Amino acid sequence: MKLRVDYRASVSLVGTVLKYLAVPLCVPLLVALYYGETVVPFAVTMLLTFSLGTAMERLEPDPDIRAREGFLMVALTWFAVTAVGAVPYLVEALGIPGVAPPAHPASTLGNPANALFEAMSGFTTTGATVLGDISFETHTRSIMMWRQVTQWLGGMGIVVLAVAILPELSVGGAQLMDAEAPGPGIEKLTPRIAETARALWGAYLGLTVLEAALLYGLFLLGVDDGMTLYNAVAHALTTMPTGGFSPEARSIEEFSAAAQWIIIPFMVAAGTNFALFWHALTGDPRRVFEDTEFRFYVGVIATLTAILSVVLFTGAGFANAVPAGSTFDAAYLSEFTGRVVGQLEPAVRQSMFQVVSIVTTTGYASMDFNAWSPVAQYLLLFAMFIGGSAGSTGGAVKIVRWYVILKSIRRELFTTAHPDAIRPVRLGGRALDERAIRGIYAFTLLYVVIFFVAAGLLFLDAARSGLDLSVLETMSAAASTLGNVGPGFGAVGPMGSYLAFSDASKLFMVGLMWLGRLEILPVLVLLTPEYWRR
């Protein structure tokens, strides 16, 4: 069989990306030097990625990217980067025999399946963790910073970053960005795609720096002693990509109300179409508020927050008892009910923080929502499917797709009464192409089908490996990894981990995260024979 796809070109470009991955690895390396920790995990990985990348580049000196090569390149890039990104975790736990001893032999990331899960969860900005214990006792500060950096790289998109800085990608760049960027289609902001990519990364970088500065400001003002420079940078690095990793075991619960209030708007911004920031900065700020998707996005967040606030304020949102094997105890439950029930600011803040975190698929938590009642938890499960805006760093289905689906359902109702009527579905005054609408239906249906099948498979594997899982736990694990959200409920809750799953389940969820980040089709198309044939 002669292949129609020029896989050499794709592999060669993946090599280029891998070569450049050595640069961000400098960040944890410098952190390691600062804290006097071992630099071996990062030095080894830099050497590995550089030589591997160079070797892959040799395969095709002059890569020519077309649509099919683009899909392959994007899908492969995310896998290759994840594999390389897992190496520091392995080296930290296992060391290099004969060269360097392990820094923390007790780390759960010595298991390759775990290391791969943690790396994929990082790059895809999921934020689900398999660390047995999140603390600086069992991990170096540099490794914890690497987790944050992987999320920041994955947020705006590794390929988008590559398009921004690699001149050889300028021709096929739009194609590549389209395959990687969240939402249906990309918006070219400038005639040159590389400049568009640079503008998006520029806005992303600017917001990250701003958030880090504001958070560190709290520390300097003495408002929040926990928000050290390390923590301020670490959390800015995972808010803007809607990541959710935190070097703190209790996530954002660790910090003051002021810090939580600062993080909320940055999560909202991270779930907004970054093209809007570009428009706002280049002279038309009103456009942000006139944007249909943005208004719908804000409306959904406000509605869910309002409902949840009422539920928490009245106390109906908290669990009645502590079930056996919970992630929280009776003292925790009574402390939080005492602090939130009947208190306006804490009720609104806890509701808004959790709603924004889940809708934007960030995955932070300002309290353990396992202590909530089923009605409040159900609201969050529902929110897991909404997702951020198109062109944001958020995951899941994306708000614009739901908006188009709702509008086209309304159209169906209208044409039932008026069978001859032609009624285009409008998004902000602009009529949408029927093919685009079909694509949105197909994606959303596929997403839901994959979610149900995945949840079923996780059940089967749990039964095989003797793991006792509730329906909510399993479904939330599937929804959370596929939507790149992070936390689920029960054992996989915001303060818990995915460690208990079998290796097979973890590798399966690695696939789900990969599928979810690239929005299913670019990965799925690689599995069809038509793609590979002439």
Added chain:
Amino acid sequence: MRVVIVGAGEVGSNIAASLCDSHEVVVVDHDPDRVEELNYSLDVLAVAGDAASIETLEDADVGAADLLVASTDDDETNLASCGTAKALGDAFTIARVKQYGYLRTWERAPGTFGVDFMVCSNLLTAEDIVKIIGLPTAVDVERFANGLVEMAEFEVDDDSPLVGQTVREADRYEMLTFAAILRGETVELPRGDSRLQAGDRVVVIGPSETVHEFASTATPDETAGEAEMVFVVGGGEIGFQTARLLQERGISPRLVEQDAERARELAESLADTVVLQTDATDANALDRENFGEADAVVAALDNDQKNLLVSLLAKRLGAGQTVAVVETGEYRDLFETVGVDVAVNPRTVTAEEITRFTRENTTEKLAFIEDDRAEVLEVEVDDDSGLVGRPIRESVPDLPGDVVVGAIVRGRELLSPRGETVIQSGDHVVLFVDAERAEAVTAAI
């Protein structure tokens, strides 16, 4: 004034005919037969040749002309003619275009394409149609003085309560002026004791609300209020513009278009219109959408026969008011005779608009009644005018023709003209004039 008219189609010939008495007119057309014919039928110089070529326009001596009217059937040719005229001399250029897009471009920067005044025939036609909708018995409506004054022409039906009444009895409204009664071929200036007959057409001038009130007493069985359900049949440019203007008025029309692709295009640009993709003669499909209950039906298909058919079908199913676009000028009367309420001819509409521009500067707006049997003018009077300083009772009889003062606008205020009213310098007056004497009257004011 030396006028060059480019394109001797229906529009160009109409303009040539109305201007040739008082101006030097040169007509350019690409068809030698038509040129030959024009040279004999009108007192104009007709030149054969390509309207956009510099040689032809030099032949017509555009360099020495004061006015160029580009009125061929082709938009681009008209624009090129105007541009060429600007290269040759300093004539004031008027271009007729069909496409609304050119007008929008021109409105952004008047003077673009070398055009000093642009007339969009499709838009004008649509504007005419939209003005008529809502006044079921009106056959013609024009607005004056920035919309403060409305002139409407009504037909008096057999069952109208006005039949047999005198003008004094019918004119129960303080602000309303009866300007004329059109009976058969004659134009009669109404006196208090003139008696209205069935089949007459009356021209009234007054504020918009009063005109609407009058309309509902003229035909009490038909609702003269705002039309709510309007069907526009045919999604060509005129149909599109009509729907767009109705949308602007807050009415959500239903637009019927047969072609799937065009229907989609229309639906994309008209957010508040229900676009129906169906054959306009498919009675079942129309029935599903309650075609018969429409307050008004506009037939704007590209074919006169089909427009007639649709209008008659609408009438038969019980629709309120029918307006049909008729491309062939001669069919207009025929259409109205067989039962179409109003027939609108895009070319007449265009020719009227262009002729308005060639009148003396004091005339701000002009409307033609019944194919130029009479005219309604809006004039700003100055101290030299024969109307100023005396009561209307004394000044009007001195004018060189029959004149009815329909309305006086002083500042933003509308005055009802009575015999003793004294017109002041700076007033805007709306006058009804017999067409034959119009030029002379205009000169005297």
